[in-house]
Amino acid sequence: MISNLQSINYYIPELILVGSILLAILFDLIPPLKKWNYYIALIGIVATGLFLSMSFGSDKSLFMGMIAIDSFSHYFKWLFLISTFAVLLVSHYTKELDGTHRAEYNTLLLIVLFGLFLMSSATNLIMVYLSIETVSIASYILAGMLKGNRASNEASLKYVIFGAFSSGLMLYGLSWLYGISGTTSFEGVRQALVSNGNPLTIYMSILMMLAGIGYKLSMVPFHFWTPDVYEGAPTPITAFLSVAPKAAGFAILIRFFGSVFSNSDLTPILGLEWPVLIAILSAATMTLGNFVAVYQNNVKRMLAYSSIAHAGYMLMAITVLSNTAIISVVFYLTIYLFMNLGAFFIAIFVENKLKAKTIEEWKGLGFRSPLVAGAMVLLLMSLTGLPPTAGFIGKVYVFSALIENDQFYWLLVVAILNSVVSLFYYFRIVKSMYLVGTDETAKVTPHPVILGCILVLSFPVILLGIYWSPLITFIQSIL
């Protein structure tokens, strides 16, 4: 076990990040330096990435077993860095945030990023709770960033009430896990549960844990906040919340269920049936997400329900939690990051330039902005899971993880039927863009930075759809 002082040597990327958070706050306070806050945030993320790449391949347990620096958390940290960087870039050029405290906004994004880093590497019950709360509390403020806007205010209210409630439930479950085992480290809790656990109390703790983590994943029945928060929050924040905290939720779910409620060969401890529970929740999540999305007219709200449905697809792999399943879920999350961020960035552009919120108002975009509309079609195809896009490959890997373990064939049928339903509502946008006539013919183009972000995010979606083997080999080699 590495002592606290020695741990600092292996904790440099996070320290750089904390340093840039402090610097960003300082710059915000000194009026002549205020405009540099944004660049400090960007440089902080880049520097963190540089130092992170230097620490690649290490596998250590730091701060007396509080957090693990391993390739699993390393990979997730890259996902968080990419999404925060992209959101920060785009936020700077969106009109929606004019008149808000942009410096505070940038700083809060960095704080969420730090919380996400902790979430992906937590190996202790205390750290699980602390990291989830760090992410949540900063996200509540970000969702309510537009102070005078009723929708944004309401979004943050619903977010904070649901968030505090579900993390309270999780905390109660954690207190029982601590009571049963007498320790807060994952390994210690697992050993205690195996030697003297009572199935009833373990099931209760599992349910309570699922409340806290499921709220981050927007898993049914903890999804109620998702559509309202996604609709009301500033769109860059919606894009961020739909990707990064969700990925972190999966990281913590895999690590927690893989090392506390599973034996070392990843089979459930004491032969408990929690995979069945997750299978049912997964089926409910994807079915609700897809079927309610059909009735939505607001684009952000529709994408919110679609992100609930995607959480359901990814939960499928958690039911088996084999090595291939973990690889498939990490692969899917990577693709999901590109396609969902891309789709939300296009929504930001349309909202800025056309003041369009509903699907009908997207009409004629195919002629007014052919490049962006083309990218949107590609991203929507990928979200549906049609070949030759990356979304298809991601789904194939998740489905094959289930088939390989010879379990839950009914879940597979539900997922395939759901994909068919999703085709309907995603292509309502395509129909509106290309098939509905409009009098407006003036060309519109996004700001170059936003356009650049959209194209950079769309490119991997088509590339990974055709040539995905290097990424999957890479994930296999590090996990």
Place this chain on the structure above:
Amino acid sequence: MDSLNSYLIISAVLFTLGLYGVMTRRNGIAILMGIELILNSANLNFIAFNRFGGMEKLDGHIFSIFVMVLAAAEAVVALAIIINLFKNLDTVNIDNADTLKG
């Protein structure tokens, strides 16, 4: 009845009261009070387990200190949001926050 059990029963009662408060109250502040009860019931569990569960280390005590700090931080943010709601709507009744639905 030994002392651990009585603490756990009190904590379970607190938890249920908190849950009931969150579910039934429509006033934003009252919902926050319910959430605080849930957090404190967990705190009581941690302390009771640590004190009477025959545990060598002080993990439970430390956990409960962290929970108190985070509960304070969460209350600050939640109250700020509710004050903002009051400025926008002239009420803290969450049923009046109904712009977003569907």
